[in-house]
Amino acid sequence: xxxxxxxxxxxxxxxxxxxxxxxxxxxxxxxxxxxxxxxxxxxxxxxxxxxxxxxxxxxxxxxxxxxxxxxxxxxxxxxxxxxxxxxxxxxxxxxxxxxxxxxxxxxxxxxxxxxxxxxxxxxxxxxxxxxxxxxxxxxxxxxxxxxxxxxxxxxxxxxxxxxxxxxxxxxxxxxxxxxxxxxxxxxxxxxxxxxxxxxxxxxxxxxxxxxxxxxxxxxxxxxxxxxxxxxxxxxxxxxxxxxxxxxxxxxxxxxxxxxxxxxxxxxxxxxxxxxxxxxxxxxxxxxxxxxxxxxx
Amino acid sequence: xxxxxxxxxxxxxxxxxxxxxxxxxxxxxxxxxxxxxxxxxxxxxxxxxxxxxxxxxxxxxxxxxxxxxxxxxxxxxxxxxxxxxxxxxxxxxxxxxxxxxxxxxxxxxxxxxxxxxxxxxxxxxxxxxxxxxxxxxxxxxxxxxxxxxxxxxxxxxxxxxxxxxxxxxxxxxxxxxxxxxxxxxxxxxxxxxxxxxxxxxxxxxxxxxxxxxxxxxxxxxxxxxxxxxxxxxxxxxxxxxxxxxxxxxxxxxxxxxxxxxxxxxxxxxxxxxxxxxxxxxxxxxxxxxxxxxxxx
Numbered sequence: 357x358x359x360x361x362x363x364x365x366x367x368x369x370x371x372x373x374x375x376x377x378x379x380x381x382x383x384x385x386x387x388x389x390x391x392x393x394x395x396x397x398x399x400x401x402x403x404x405x406x407x408x409x410x411x412x413x414x415x416x417x418x419x420x421x422x423x424x425x426x427x428x429x430x431x432x433x434x435x436x437x438x439x440x441x442x443x444x445x446x447x448x449x450x451x452x453x454x455x456x457x458x459x460x461x462x463x464x465x466x467x468x469x470x471x472x473x474x475x476x477x478x479x480x481x482x483x484x485x486x487x488x489x490x491x492x493x494x495x496x497x498x499x500x501x502x503x504x505x506x507x508x509x510x511x512x513x514x515x516x517x518x519x520x521x522x523x524x525x526x527x528x529x530x531x532x533x534x535x536x537x538x539x540x541x542x543x544x545x546x547x548x549x550x551x552x553x554x555x556x557x558x559x560x561x562x563x564x565x566x567x568x569x570x571x572x573x574x575x576x577x578x579x580x581x582x583x584x585x586x587x588x589x590x591x592x593x594x595x596x597x598x599x600x601x602x603x604x605x606x607x608x609x610x611x612x613x614x615x616x617x618x619x620x621x622x623x624x625x626x627x628x629x630x631x632x633x634x635x636x637x638x639x640x641x642x643x644x645x646x647x648x649x650x651x652x
Numbered sequence: 653x654x655x656x657x658x659x660x661x662x663x664x665x666x667x668x669x670x671x672x673x674x675x676x677x678x679x680x681x682x683x684x685x686x687x688x689x690x691x692x693x694x695x696x697x698x699x700x701x702x703x704x705x706x707x708x709x710x711x712x713x714x715x716x717x718x719x720x721x722x723x724x725x726x727x728x729x730x731x732x733x734x735x736x737x738x739x740x741x742x743x744x745x746x747x748x749x750x751x752x753x754x755x756x757x758x759x760x761x762x763x764x765x766x767x768x769x770x771x772x773x774x775x776x777x778x779x780x781x782x783x784x785x786x787x788x789x790x791x792x793x794x795x796x797x798x799x800x801x802x803x804x805x806x807x808x809x810x811x812x813x814x815x816x817x818x819x820x821x822x823x824x825x826x827x828x829x830x831x832x833x834x835x836x837x838x839x840x841x842x843x844x845x846x847x848x849x850x851x852x853x854x855x856x857x858x859x860x861x862x863x864x865x866x867x868x869x870x871x872x873x874x875x876x877x878x879x880x881x882x883x884x885x886x887x888x889x890x891x892x893x894x895x896x897x898x899x900x901x902x903x904x905x906x907x908x909x910x911x912x913x914x915x916x917x918x919x920x921x922x923x924x925x926x927x928x929x930x931x932x933x934x935x936x937x938x939x940x941x942x943x944x945x946x947x948x
Contacts, residue, residue: 427867435868463868468852470864501828501860517860519827526822531815532797556764558890560855560883564797564813568766571723572731572759587856594854 363417365644368424377413382645394429402430421459422475435463439511442481446650482643494599498612536579543618546578550585559590608636659713661940664720673709678941690725698726717755718771731759735807738777742946778939790895794908832875839914842874846881855886904932
């Protein structure tokens with residue numbers, strides 16, 4: 357029981373944290389973003405880092421989601437099993453004190469396809485509560501570990517994680533392709549060529565082309581874009597196939613959802629803007645508000 | 653014109669080199685293997701490193717293959733275009749002096765599928781010259797950058813490179829899966845489970861299961877084996893599909909060909925020993941002898 361607001365919503369991830377003071381109508385009154393992700397905070401330092409948020413944003417009740425509830429975070433908060441929704445997530449909030457709660461992640465406890473999420477479940481609850489996505493559909497949440505989520509009757513029924521973002525980063529930093537992958541992935545001819553190549557076979561058989569083309573003095577245009585298009589193309593192609601014609605919604609960081617929307621639009625031959633996109637931060641805040649309502 | 657032997661054959665790779673003194677009948681008289689791969693040798697130090705080989709193995713003619721002919725090697729040796737065979741490779745040997753030749757790599761100069769190899773072409777020529785593979789078939793050469801090669805009328809007609817070995821190494825060293833991927837990939841229940849999982853969808857959507865299973869207190873058996881089975885399984889499945897029933901032959905390091913043979917046998921429900929396997933070093937030596945014959 358922490359009232360109906362104002363309150364502080366915190367999306368505390370691995371490398372960053374974002375926090376907002378939200379009033380009783382759900383509007384943002386103040387915000388903070390910094391690099392104090394859980395891996396940069398010593399275990400004993402979390403109380404002080406939380407107090408710091410209250411000093412900046414107000415001495416208010418607080419709901420925290422994301423990796424803060426992981427075994428690398430402040431207090432490990434057990435996952436809620438699928439099917440999961442605002443009600444089951446709210447029931448499993450871990451109360452550090454009477455006005456400071458950690459939102460659990462969601463888990464798919466299937467031996468043939470074990471999977472976990474932390475943070476995305478809040479965005480999904482928010483997208484549903486805002487009426488931005490139907491109760492039965494497929495969602496894609498791009499990121500280091502991208503999630504494809506099947507909603508059924510307004511609940512997270514099942515999901516799968518693609519290591520697309522992490523793999524792109526590994527290839528760009530540590531692989532033989534790194535010299536040809538300078539710069540950020542961006543929409544353009546290289547990205548589009550990667551999406552085309554992703555239809556020609558397994559992406560793991562197409563990556564080396566970046567190196568070979570360089571050695572043969574016919575380098576691919578924008579290697580980072582090409583690899584990004586190849587990996588995202590493969591992911592989106594499989595995801596769309598499995599979503600069986602449901603209207604796909606993208607939720608996440610605008611730079612990432614733009615890449616995914618471009619890949620989808622290219623495959624469908626439609627404009628990028630035809631793919632519904634929801635801002636991940638806005639969805640997180642809406643989710644925190646929806647959970648607050650369940651808790652009040 | 654460097655005679656018919658004895659001579660020294662050198663497979664000089666990125667991280668290792670192997671050299672053999674081979675007599676006029678093709679038998680090995682002496683051998684050397686060390687860690688003086690091209691990336692550990694300064695550009696100016698190659699003549700001394702070559703002289704060192706002759707001091708150890710004899711003052712003889714020498715044929716060198718592999719990355720020694722790359723732009724990181726001793727003298728860059730232009731690729732021979734596909735279709736390539738012993739004749740076209742021999743014609744393009746780069747003579748450093750009258751008894752020291754660098755064997756060129758092979759290139760597939762197709763804009764839609766550029767690809768290159770250096771060193772594998774010698775093994776392929778050797779497997780053909782030894783009568784160990786038919787003139788029209790598909791070969792798989794596992795490695796950091798695995799090659800799938802289509803032979804037509806005894807020539808390398810086309811090929812594709814899979815970054816399977818490099819990706820496995822990247823995931824084991826740098827990814828979020830690293831803690832669950834300790835140890836070498838080996839045949840066993842974990843590897844077999846990975847091969848099974850590779851049939852269930854894109855491997856990039858199945859990798860994260862290793863992490864999720866660990867977090868859900870139901871860890872996969874042998875994470876390194878599982879990831880290896882997943883990646884090799886995906887590669888072999890695609891390769892077999894494209895080889896359209898041709899008898900696949902494996903050429904390479906015995907520990908790697910054993911993994912590939914196990915994956916293939918598991919998919920087919922046949923014994924591991926049913927997959928023909930050719931030792932990579934023996935094939936390289938046979939290839940060097942076949943090229944020597946072309947040059948004599």
